[in-house]
Amino acid sequence: MPPFSLDHRPSPFTPGEGPTSSGSSLPVYALTPGDLLNETLDPFLRNWARQAGFTTESGALLLVPSSPGGAGAADGLGGALFGLGTQPLDAPFATGKLARSLPPGRWRIVSESLPAEQAALGFALGAYRFDRYKPKTGERPLLHLDDGIDRAALERTVAGITLVRDLINTPTNDLGPDALEAAFQALGRHYGATVTTILGEDLLKQNFPLIHTVGRAAEQAPRLLEMRWGSGAKRITLVGKGVCFDTGGLDIKPAASMLLMKKDMGGAANVMGLALMIMDAGLDVSLRVLVPVVENSIAGNAFRPGDIYRSRKGLTVQIDNTDAEGRLILADALAYASESKSDLLIDMATLTGAARVALGPDLPPFFTDDEALAADLSRASVSTHDPLWRLPLFKGYEKDVTTRIADLTNAPSGGMAGAITAALFLKRFVADTSGWVHLDVYGWNPTERPHAPVGGEAQGIRALYDIIARDL
Known part of the structure; x- marks a missing residue:
């Protein structure tokens, strides 16, 4: 069964992998300056590069004709040279540019400096297009995978990241709470998971007051989505913030600050992408996914600055800014x-x-607060080239999340250490912090990179998957 996909995108890889299919693909030689001088490189390629003034600057591409007497495409194309720069691991997914710059056809990456799996993942990530609202483009280059690459593992990683990107990139008129729930349901069905929803006024009946409070002013009702899958001994729970759009509420955002607020469900998208990878791999775990879903809108029944609400855990929270809504819905979900x-x-x-x-x-x-978990996640971040950095749950700031007439404030005054105080707020709703980790992701590429266009992005899920899979 192929990995889950929202719209059944075509694979960036050629079908029918194996030794018999490699002969129909053209080579792309991914090179550092040292590789270009290596005497094992075909003299024809070295000579062609010299005559064309090709440098191995990262991202540089030079098409190569068929060598005299050699095999090549019918149009005389024999391959390509691609620059990795002097430090290829500084741009680990530089090969993503190949998916946008090579001519259509079948290609294979040949490199002494870049691991094959990494080169293939970069190409696949670079092949991503969000073209739901534009005409589809024509033929694209496809990548041949050598026998040593785990195609299934690679495709599930690409599918997880693609799901995250697609969800974040979709505007709220097509991905409000109803549509996000539909995507969540579809993901669960694909892998035989059990999915339940607590909707609207039932949130109050079942004691999720903060989720209800944040989302009650929206046209589409707030809800809590839950997915359960697997029966392994290791119990994994994923919680993702699902604010489909954030106006800021009555503390309304400036217009410029609302432009990217379709991405405020990026936490939900990321845990869904991670869940896809776990389920698709059939990991021996008991998986639980919780996504509180709301739209933070403005209406006569919107929650107000100064209001105080009791959370599921029983702690009271004073609303000092309605634009600090994400931690409120997460509080009930974490409890x-x-x-x-x-x-x-x-x-x-x-x-x-x-x-x-x-x-x-x-x-x-x-x-x-879990030192072993922190060490594992830092290691995985480096080994998977999935950047993460630990910030402290500094106890000296715990006083800042308290307030005079309630247990907690959702928006400490002063404006300093905001990421830390938000994490400390969430920590108050976790019963046992051993084995708990909070990731504050951006979920967006503001500039194009070789493996990623401007738009929604998965962050941290490859590193998280690594620590989960390695510990089984």
Whole structure:
């Protein structure tokens, strides 16, 4: 069974892999300066590169004709040279550019400096297009995979990242709470998971007051989505922030700050992508996925600054800014998650601008008190080239999330250490923080990169999958 897909995208890889199919593909030689000087490289290629003034600057591409007497395409094309730069691991997915710059046809990447799996993943990620609202483009280059590459593992990783990107890129008029629930349901059905929904006023009846509070002013009702899959001994719980659009509420955002608020469900998208990878691999775990889904809108029944609400856990929360809504819906979801024991509890959210100020859009912070988990996640971040950076749950700031007439405030005054105080707020709703990690992701590429266009992005899920799979 192929991995789950929202719209059945064509694979960027050639079908019928194996030694018999490699002969019909053209080579792309991915080279560093040292590789270009290597005497094992075909003299015809070295001579062609010299005559054309080709450098191995990262991303440089030079098409190569068939060598005299050699095999090649009918049009005389014999392959290509591609530059990796002097430090290829500084741009680990540079081969993504090939998916947008090579002519249509079948290609294979040949490199002494880049692992084959990494080169193939870069190509596949670079092949991504979000063309739901534009005419489809024509033929594209396809990549041949050598026998040593685990095609199934590669395709599930690409499918997980594609799902995240597609969900975030879809505007809210086509991905409000109803549509996000439909995608969640479809993902669960594909893998035989059990999916349930608590909707609208039933949130109050079943004690999820903060989720209801944030979403009650929207046209589409707030809800809590839950997926259960597998029966393994290791219990994994994923919680994702699903704010389909965030106006800021009565503390309304400026117009410029609303332009990207379709991505405020990026935490939900990321946990769904991670869940896809876990289920598609058939990992021996008991998986639980919780996604509180709302739209933070403005109406006569919108929650107000100064209101105080009791959470599922019983802690009271004073609303000091209606634009700090994500932590409210996560609070109820984390309290619910903590009512059952998890060996690993992960929450992901596009939570704070402070995280972006501290680390920028490409390096999400993570927070945990579990030193072993922190070490594992830091290692996995490096080995998978999935950037993450640990920030502290600094106890000195815990006083900042309290307030005079309620247990907690959702928006500490002062404006400093906002990512840390948000994480400390969430921590209050986790019953046992051993094995809990919070990721404050951006979920968006503001500039094009070799393996990713501008738009929605998966962050942290390859590193998280690595630590989950390795621990089984």
